[in-house]
Amino acid sequence: MHHAQLLDPFGRRITYLRLSVTDRCDFRCTYCMSEDMVFAPRAQILSLEELYTVADAFIGLGVKRIRITGGEPLVRKNLLSLLTRLGQRSELDDLAITTNGSQLAELAPQLCAAGVKRLNISLNSLKRERFAAFTRRDKLDQVLAGIEAARAAGFVRIKLNAVVQKGRNDDEVLDLVEFAMARGLDISFIEEMPLGSISSHQREQTFCSSDEVRERIEQRYALVRSSKLTGGPSRYWQVVGSDTQVGFISPHSHNFCGDCNRVRVTAEGKLVLCLGHDNALDLKGLMRAHPGDSQRLSEALIQALRLKPERHHFETDAQVQVIRFMSMTGG
Ligand code: SAM
Numbered sequence: 599m600h601h602a603q604l605l606d607p608f609g610r611r612i613t614y615l616r617l618s619v620t621d622r623c624d625f626r627c628t629y630c631m632s633e634d635m636v637f638a639p640r641a642q643i644l645s646l647e648e649l650y651t652v653a654d655a656f657i658g659l660g661v662k663r664i665r666i667t668g669g670e671p672l673v674r675k676n677l678l679s680l681l682t683r684l685g686q687r688s689e690l691d692d693l694a695i696t697t698n699g700s701q702l703a704e705l706a707p708q709l710c711a712a713g714v715k716r717l718n719i720s721l722n723s724l725k726r727e728r729f730a731a732f733t734r735r736d737k738l739d740q741v742l743a744g745i746e747a748a749r750a751a752g753f754v755r756i757k758l759n760a761v762v763q764k765g766r767n768d769d770e771v772l773d774l775v776e777f778a779m780a781r782g783l784d785i786s787f788i789e790e791m792p793l794g795s796i797s798s799h800q801r802e803q804t805f806c807s808s809d810e811v812r813e814r815i816e817q818r819y820a821l822v823r824s825s826k827l828t829g830g831p832s833r834y835w836q837v838v839g840s841d842t843q844v845g846f847i848s849p850h851s852h853n854f855c856g857d858c859n860r861v862r863v864t865a866e867g868k869l870v871l872c873l874g875h876d877n878a879l880d881l882k883g884l885m886r887a888h889p890g891d892s893q894r895l896s897e898a899l900i901q902a903l904r905l906k907p908e909r910h911h912f913e914t915d916a917q918v919q920v921i922r923f924m925s926m927t928g929g
């Protein structure tokens with residue numbers, strides 16, 4: 599039994615894990631991937647068993663919420679078997695998935711039955727051509743059908759995620775809010791983050807701040823600050839007179855690091871301590887060198903957390919500073 603907690607050097611308790619189950623995707627969103635992506639060879643990706651082992655170690659150290667992401671998590675074969683195991687862990691307050699929605703029409707009921715409580719579904723535009731331009735796939739109808747299937751399946755809560763770009767979809771902010779309101783969904787608007795190198799656009803020209811998005815919404819709807827805090831870069835507002843919360847995810851214009859409660863594990867098994875830094879610990883190497891040694895894995899996690907950076911520097915430094923601290927394989 600572990601009684602250790604995951605604490606970083608700044609006293610932040612880590613209770614939230616984002617676990618990526620694949621780097622692959624059936625879409626090629628312009629701000630996320632190039633059209634000709636090269637994905638990691640399958641042997642480099644954590645097996646479902648290894649994913650469960652990682653999650654189990656974090657749960658043993660006090661993690662209460664797990665979000666499954668990717669890539670597109672629903673393209674991972676047999677993901678349901680992992681979700682079913684995690685769904686049975688009573689220590690978890692929340693099990694959630696972030697998805698592009700393309701396969702929800704088929705999978706939503708099974709995800710719900712496996713114990714997934716909340717879904718985040720990405721949707722940047724309600725116009726077919728724009729949707730296709732964002733995702734490089736003409737799949738708007740499929741995603742809209744997925745959203746309806748998710749609503750029917752009975753999740754605790756569904757939230758839409760929209761990346762907003764000036765001149766591309768900033769004029770759809772109100773339409774998206776109303777789409778969410780009409781269906782009893784929440785919606786978050788995301789500022790594009792400078793992650794990875796992309797070729798399709800100059801990010802400075804399309805950058806749209808959360809403050810601008812909020813002003814657009816407030817031209818038609820009253821928003822009141824919600825008490826909901828997630829320990830992440832989101833701030834929530836309630837649309838007065840509705841069931842809908844509107845979130846703003848703004849790594850650029852607001853410093854959210856002070857109450858950061860989360861870490862990420864990539865599909866290749868790298869523990870990433872902060873999105874704005876390149877620090878990573880190779881959990882896959884460790885697990886493959888010492889199969890079944892859960893004690894060693896937990897100790898590595900506790901030690902790694904001592905190196906979680908205090909904050910990111912997106913706003914001061916366009917070229918995010920890269921600090922490498924460890925290339926630990928096998929402990
Ligand atoms: N494939 C799933 C999806 O699209 O929801 C899950 C993974 S995706 C990387 C998670 C979220 O990150 C999506 O809402 C996506 O729009 C957003 N995203 C991707 N690249 C981004 C970027 N450069 N800046 C801001 N958000 C981004």
Ligand code: SF4
Nearest residue numbers: 623625627630669698
């Ligand atoms: Fe990236 Fe998600 Fe778009 Fe796939 S659907 S390209 S993972 S943002």
